[in-house]
Amino acid sequence: xxxxxxxxxxxxxxxxxxxxxxxxxxxxxxxxxxxxxxxxxxxxxxxxxxxxxxxxxxxxxxx
Numbered sequence: 839x840x841x842x843x844x845x846x847x848x849x850x851x852x853x854x855x856x857x858x859x860x861x862x863x864x865x866x867x868x869x870x871x872x873x874x875x876x877x878x879x880x881x882x883x884x885x886x887x888x889x890x891x892x893x894x895x896x897x898x899x900x901x
Contacts, residue, residue, distance in 0.1 A: 840849070840860075848863035 843862075845860075845862045848867065850861050850863050852859045852861070
């Protein structure tokens, strides 16, 4: 199927309604990572893990 759609390498998989959509990736899954890590290593205030909380962190973790 991927060959018929001319998909060579990387794909994006997404759920739309009740369908699974597989499309060719438009960029590398790690695009921009190098720049983010460089900012972190230079003491940037930007939080690289912002928005990556989970139920355990919110409800059970204590300092």
